[in-house]
Amino acid sequence: MNEAAPVIDVRGLTKVYRTEEVETHALTGIELSIQPGEYIAAMGPSGCGKTTLLSILGLLETPSGGEYQISGTPVETLNAGERARMRNRHIGFVFQAFNLIGDLTVEENVELPLIYRGGIPRNNRRERVRAVLDEMGMSHRLRHYPGQLSGGQQQRVAIARALVGEPSILLADEPTGNLDSKSGEAVMELLAGLHERGATIFMVTHDPHYAHFAKRLIRLIDGQIVDDAETSETTFEAGLATH
Template sequence: MSQHATLSPSPGHAVLATHDLRKVFRTESVETIALAGINLSIDPGEYVAVTGPSGCGKTTLMSILGLLDDPSSGTYLLSGTSVAGLSESARAKLRNQHIGFVFQSFNLIDDLSVLANVELPLLYRGGVRPAERRERAEAMLDAVGISHRRQHYPSQLSGGQQQRVAIARALATEPAILLADEPTGNLDSKAGEAVMQLLEDLNIRLGSTILMVTHDLHYANRAKRIVRLADGQVVDEHFAADGHVLELKETELSKGFEVQWNDNVR
């Protein structure tokens, strides 16, 4: 088991990078612009939150970055590899090797144990011996603090515990990046805080590269960089520096965001 739960991209490459990424949905009478030229780059070890109001393009962007959808135009490089023109099987292989997914709905398989759920992506990958699959899965369960539940089933766990298992499963393949789509969306505030603390710890302890999409500014502030979307565009981007946490206060969409500094140390 390697020390860091990440795969290093090729030297000189960001984990992911987009240039002028656009997505247009068309029907016979309507054209909807979901993404209007997104430029985004995430380096190894970064923890980035993408936030914005409903309809701003967050979900569309996450689907494209996760290789679940294609852009209408623009460039997307994943670990230095252009995804343009790849066959579905090549995309699936790239997705399995380089991306870990965490969804708000957990997506655990009910009739598999916690341990078996975490082993599953390694089974899909192929070429990993059963003993190694088990070792990696147990190491990830230990990393997220849920190893004592390894033989339980999802229905026997709380929502917060299920999300921990989902995060362990996402990390089992040692992905280049963890894509977390509203990871606290189905959790109460206490469980949500615990999951956010876990993501922060994984970023610090394991060097995990994390891109989180959230509408909750409180949770977005836990990331090291905050990217704000509106109308399919990046309209604001800020880093947390010197222990200061950025607070983004939503105003009228036409006015964008007012940025305030908070002297609370993280």
């Protein structure tokens, strides 16, 4: 394990959804520390809290309890604006459904995080966008709209958008879920390549095959981390058993 200051440090994190009749414990006592350069996969059955955990780590939702720090900064008490800025600065998202904005071109979609960061001249933004898209092999589709791209291409654009702001960590939520196996494999190769070049990645997946691309695997059941180990220590069969 890397001993440097953690990108993400979570202590005793809980998340409870309340309605008038039901109190639902989505996460209970989560302890998680992610060091720079780590590639972590989170696995578990449907409804175990994987996506909730990712949403909280990505500051899309607020925890009900516990402590949470990003690069040493406590984030529980931040207001919505500060959380948005923190998200923009430190976190890059890759979603299962790509979540590209249909009315914007590939270039405009990738440019969005830089626009929200503010203070970056347009030319610099566009230069950066083209560089990242080039890296993803998508620079020839700059002017296309998401509707004109295949699923694999859309996900590469989504990864480009996640990377363009040079975040501290990439949070990927089932990044291959909407892709065929070939495209899925390509995306996973891409993420592995990014990790090789030093990117920190936290990926939620329920596919043991793709989980194997990560270096560390945590397992969630009923909102609790039941296992946290290097992927080499985890048996493939066990992953399949939980699927």
